[in-house]
Amino acid sequence: MSAVLHPLIAPDPAPPPFVPGPPGTAITIRGLTKYFAGAPLYENFDLDIPKHRIVSVFGPNGCGKSTLINMIAGLIPIDAGEILFDGKSLKQTKIGYVFQNYREAMFPWLRTIDNIGYPLKLEGQSKAEVNARVEELVASFDVKFDLQRYPYELSGGQQQTASIMRALAPRPEVLFLDEPFSALDYEMTLFIREKLQEVFMQTGTTMLLVSHDLEEAVYLADHVLLLTKRPTRVAKILPYGDPRPRTVATLSEPGFISTKKHSLEIFQREVRR
Amino acid sequence: MSAVSAPVASARTSPPVAPARRLNLGRVLPVIGPLLLFVAWDLVVRFKLVSPILLPTPAATLLTLLSGLFRGTLLNDFLHTVWRTLQAFAIAAALGMPLGVLLGSNERAYRSVEFLIDFFRSTPSSALIPLFLMIFGVSDVNKVAIAAFGALLIVLFNSAYGVINARKQRVMAARVMGASRLQVFKDVLVWESLQPSFVGLRSAVSMALVIVIVAEMFIGSENGLGHRIINSQQVMNVRDMYASILAAGALGYALNVLFLMIEKRIVHWSGR
Numbered sequence: 325m326s327a328v329l330h331p332l333i334a335p336d337p338a339p340p341p342f343v344p345g346p347p348g349t350a351i352t353i354r355g356l357t358k359y360f361a362g363a364p365l366y367e368n369f370d371l372d373i374p375k376h377r378i379v380s381v382f383g384p385n386g387c388g389k390s391t392l393i394n395m396i397a398g399l400i401p402i403d404a405g406e407i408l409f410d411g412k413s414l415k416q417t418k419i420g421y422v423f424q425n426y427r428e429a430m431f432p433w434l435r436t437i438d439n440i441g442y443p444l445k446l447e448g449q450s451k452a453e454v455n456a457r458v459e460e461l462v463a464s465f466d467v468k469f470d471l472q473r474y475p476y477e478l479s480g481g482q483q484q485t486a487s488i489m490r491a492l493a494p495r496p497e498v499l500f501l502d503e504p505f506s507a508l509d510y511e512m513t514l515f516i517r518e519k520l521q522e523v524f525m526q527t528g529t530t531m532l533l534v535s536h537d538l539e540e541a542v543y544l545a546d547h548v549l550l551l552t553k554r555p556t557r558v559a560k561i562l563p564y565g566d567p568r569p570r571t572v573a574t575l576s577e578p579g580f581i582s583t584k585k586h587s588l589e590i591f592q593r594e595v596r597r
Numbered sequence: 598m599s600a601v602s603a604p605v606a607s608a609r610t611s612p613p614v615a616p617a618r619r620l621n622l623g624r625v626l627p628v629i630g631p632l633l634l635f636v637a638w639d640l641v642v643r644f645k646l647v648s649p650i651l652l653p654t655p656a657a658t659l660l661t662l663l664s665g666l667f668r669g670t671l672l673n674d675f676l677h678t679v680w681r682t683l684q685a686f687a688i689a690a691a692l693g694m695p696l697g698v699l700l701g702s703n704e705r706a707y708r709s710v711e712f713l714i715d716f717f718r719s720t721p722s723s724a725l726i727p728l729f730l731m732i733f734g735v736s737d738v739n740k741v742a743i744a745a746f747g748a749l750l751i752v753l754f755n756s757a758y759g760v761i762n763a764r765k766q767r768v769m770a771a772r773v774m775g776a777s778r779l780q781v782f783k784d785v786l787v788w789e790s791l792q793p794s795f796v797g798l799r800s801a802v803s804m805a806l807v808i809v810i811v812a813e814m815f816i817g818s819e820n821g822l823g824h825r826i827i828n829s830q831q832v833m834n835v836r837d838m839y840a841s842i843l844a845a846g847a848l849g850y851a852l853n854v855l856f857l858m859i860e861k862r863i864v865h866w867s868g869r
Contacts, residue, residue: 399769421773428766432866433788442784443774476869494774 342406345372349410350498350530351396356405358388358395364555365391369405371549371558376528380541382587383551383559384595389534392556393500396532397421409497417498420491420529424503426483430475430490437471440490447494461489464526465519481512485519492523501533505540513540520544525568538591542584543570550587552594560590653836662840671825671837675844678809678822681737682852685744685805690798693749697756697797698790702782707757714754722747722808730816740812740821747808748801755797759790792867795860802852810845822848 345352351373358366365388373379381389394400396407398414399421409417420443423429430439440461441454449457462471467489469482478486484504491499501520505513521544524531535541542548542564550559564583566574574580635655641647642654653661665671700707726743733739763786771781813823822845829837860867 397773399773418775419773421770423766423770425766428764429770431767431770431785431788432869433791446775446780474866476866490774 350375377546378531380545420496420499658839661836677820688745689748693752697753701757701760718750744805744808748805759793763789
């Protein structure tokens with residue numbers, strides 16, 4: 325009885341009702357809150373990420389682009405909020421993740437082919453099933469290098485190709501790409517960018533791409549997600565609808581140029597703010 | 598005179614002999630130090646700068662070493678020391694590596710025993726010889742036990758830190774692919790700890806050899822290099838003493854090279 329009369333802790337306020345995103349939403353983020361060193365990085369952040377689209381995340385330094393996708397992918401714990409994948413939790417969802425630093429993402433004690441098959445092995449697939457799926461990936465990526473080699477024996481671009489293949493092996497619902505081109509030379513960047521576009525056109529896998537290069541961000545995107553400085557909010561979501569396959573010629577199309585220009589204006593406005 | 602003289606191909610017409618010569622020199626370099634030492638040693642003895650009673654010529658020493666290894670009793674002592682060292686090392690590795698990896702994967706567990714490990718790791722194992730004498734008596738087991746104890750902590754410490762300092766991104770990569778805690782442990786952490794573990798194993802085998810030699814000297818022993826070194830010193834058989842010291846040095850060096858080779862085979866990704 326006394327506990328009722330003298331409550332020591334006030335009951336938590338009822339959480340706001342969960343408002344689902346529009347139909348065709350792959351990832352629903354509601355009330356996401358994350359503090360870094362006492363200061364809010366994200367506070368009550370809401371976002372809907374559409375299914376079967378590529379969304380590029382772009383924003384000022386330190387606004388937490390990578391942190392955002394890492395929180396969605398479950399690599400960084402969140403302080404409050406809810407993230408649902410088509411109504412399911414992260415545990416019930418297959419995701420793929422491509423790291424910027426491929427050198428420290430692949431397992432150097434496994435041959436490249438076993439690295440690619442590793443997520444399938446985790447799922448408990450048989451050797452034959454794993455081999456069949458890897459064969460499929462090799463064909464669709466048109467791999468020209470020897471997968472029997474260890475990752476450290478491959479070039480940077482080959483390693484990143486392999487790590488994208490690894491991420492795609494279990495046919496993920498969402499593919500996260502954290503600055504996948506930053507550690508690559510320009511030639512490899514172009515090559516892998518094309519591969520990603522091909523994979524997307526074949527499979528329609530929802531992709532969330534963090535980039536610090538605006539051209540790259542717009543080129544691949546269906547939507548460019550522009551973020552503000554911290555505490556981070558959505559500055560603007562710009563649609564970009566030029567048809568795929570996009571090519572070098574796309575870079576000089578009026579649609580591309582105006583989207584890039586508009587993105588840059590918003591970006592600069594946010595940086596100065 | 599033109600300020601910008603075009604680079605002319607003929608400027609580099611010197612025959613490509615120099616690089617080849619340099620390469621040969623590179624191969625010879627490692628031998629120069631030992632040769633100089635032997636020459637200096639020989640001169641010191643020849644000019645009687647040191648009494649021949651205290652220092653035999655290098656040639657005589659090497660002869661004693663070789664004849665002792667091939668015909669005499671030196672080989673027997675050598676093998677006894679090798680056997681004790683390997684026993685101690687095997688115990689240290691078999692206990693230390695799994696224990697280190699387990700402790701390392703649970704950082705709280707490691708932090709709670711860290712002081713003990715660091716303390717006993719810093720305690721000279723030779724200081725514990727009398728204590729081990731009380732426990733195990735004057736026996737072969739004693740020599741192996743004290744050497745194993747000294748080596749064990751080195752292995753444990755290195756393996757634990759190998760796991761603690763595992764590349765966080767590889768752990769994240771495994772987790773994002775849906776690996777359980779156990780799978781992360783056996784597919785990532787154990788492998789990540791291999792390279793630092795090998796550093797530990799190499800230091801441990803050196804430590805085991807040091808302690809075995811000391812133990813053979815001072816814990817009543819009838820064989821082993823340590824026993825032989827101190828015995829020949831007492832009867833002033835200096836040739837045999839120097840030969841035994843060289844044998845002990847060669848053993849330590851060979852063990853180190855052997856472990857480097859094994860490490861290169863197993864941890865093939867190291868440093869890449």
